[in-house]
Amino acid sequence: MSGVSLVGVTKMYGQVRALDHVSVDVCEGELLALLGPSGCGKTTLLRCVAGLERPDRGTVEIGSRDVTDVQTRRRPIGMVFQSYALFPNMTVRQNIAFPLEVRHMSRKAITPRVEEMLDLVHLTAQADRYPKQISGGQAQRCALGRALAPNPEVLLLDEPLSALDAVVRGRLRDEIRRIQQRVGITAIYVTHDQSEAMAIADRVAVMNAGRVEQIAAPADLYEMPSTQFSATFVGSRNAVELVVRNGKLGIPGSFHIDAPEGSNGHALAFFRPEDVRVSKGDSGPGMDARVELKIFLGSTTRLHLVGEADGLPIAIFGDLPSRQARLIDEGETVRVDVDPDHVQAFPV
């Protein structure tokens, strides 16, 4: 099997622990996204797989072969950087041929392979242009073709879309996914954009402060973040501090759930704005809340709601379908209810 396996990887920069005992397994043919804020160690982890950084401790395996001490150029990897890093002195075609030429492949073998790659990344028409003559999206597709040309076992992508504008970004993201699945290559994809990670990955590894907080499929991560960090980082979420009483916490009239272990008087309840149910009038389940602000977001409308729990005001965001929200005015008092199945609590 030809996945990637990192075991106990630790990397120090002086006193800073960029990676702290990270262990990750990437399955064969899987696309794993490394997601986290800047400085969380995701790029360092990718560079350890590439061999551009040497871990202080731990091992890196590619396809069950230990490559910890193998030079970058001898690892079976292809890499795509945020800044494209195309060679400016070479055309698109020459860029893609470069990794084949340095491996001393014959001209006869190189030419068809380059044509195949040009076709794969849809750059046949631009093959003889220089990097300066093509757009950012085309440059990144060229970089992708160059990375895949020598048929590597692992594709490493370091924020490949961050330098592109929004429209190109969405298109190229789907394009990368299509190519990755078509080639069937194991891939590690670094990003700080959670929606990008969700859209492209088979699994997402959420990283924070040099550690992996959680690895899960996008839908599971979205529904059930296992740590407070993943809960705050992935998706937009309500974080409400509530009083713990008799091992329970909740919003009066709405949910009551068991307090998390280790909570001490207070706990944080997390739930998504789309799991907040809002109804007009003062009947039905839930607590009373005032609509402070209505923000139209297209198909949904976000309400800023202020209610009261245990004598303290609590602020909640609720997302409603816009057609339903039209019936609610700012300043109105509504009933607010949250489905307890979608509430998660963490100690403060």
Added chain:
Amino acid sequence: MAVSAVTAATAAPERRRQTGGPGRAARYLFFGAALFYLCVPMIAVLIYSFATRWTANVLPDGYTLEWWQATLSNPRIQSAFSTSIMLATLTAAIDIALVVPAAYWSRVRNARIRHVVEVTAALPFALPYIVIAFGLMQFSGMVAPQFQGTFLLLVAGHAAIAFPFVYWAVDGAMAAAGIERLSETAEACGASPFQAVRRVVIPNISAGIVSGGLLSFAASFGEFAMAQIIGRGMDTVPLWSAEMIRSYSDTAGSYNRLAVVTLLTFAVLFALSAVVVYWNRGQTVRLLPGAGATNPTEGDRR
């Protein structure tokens, strides 16, 4: 169509305002003054090289090709030129061979040696060349006395004082090309360090190498103080020129021949500069530290 017509209509007065009026006149005036300031001495030298005698009048009393013929056929001047060209070429070659790997290493492998290299590159300007020359004489006297007064020692001396020009040009070109990222990418593509340098690094900093080479060539070609101390008995163009200036009273026409040599020197350096400009067309390069390095992806090269 309608949109572009509107833009053209609004852009036109804008352009007129920018180029017309007193601003334009002032620019031409400044440009003309600078051209005059730079060209008049050259023209005077040119006329002098053809003058029989040039005394009381605005223009010479008569014209002759004698000085050009005499100078071009003079074996001493020929040998001074070949010595100087050899000296300057070797200096530039040695500096390029030493500086390019050092600059590359300091950028890609070990950023800590950058400070050392930068301080070293400032030293030739902090010390007068005479001091450096005496230091070299002393040092070679202690270590390798057989090199004293040789051409090789002069080459070494010139290489030592001219290398900062190469360093700044090459380092600037490396910054502009983003050489760290490019060599990392080459490595990730499977290239050996040698392949990375030959196929990726050097082609993308060639403008800096050529510019730096020219600057060090010129610095060596015109250098006088060190050549006089280390190269006793040698004939370089500046040494020969100094001799001509001193011998004005006893050799007729020495200033005229000096004018010819000055023009020849100018021609050599001008031709080299033209080569450099041709070579660098479109490539961005930073010649001096502190000057903004331009991003190669933003320029329009073609």
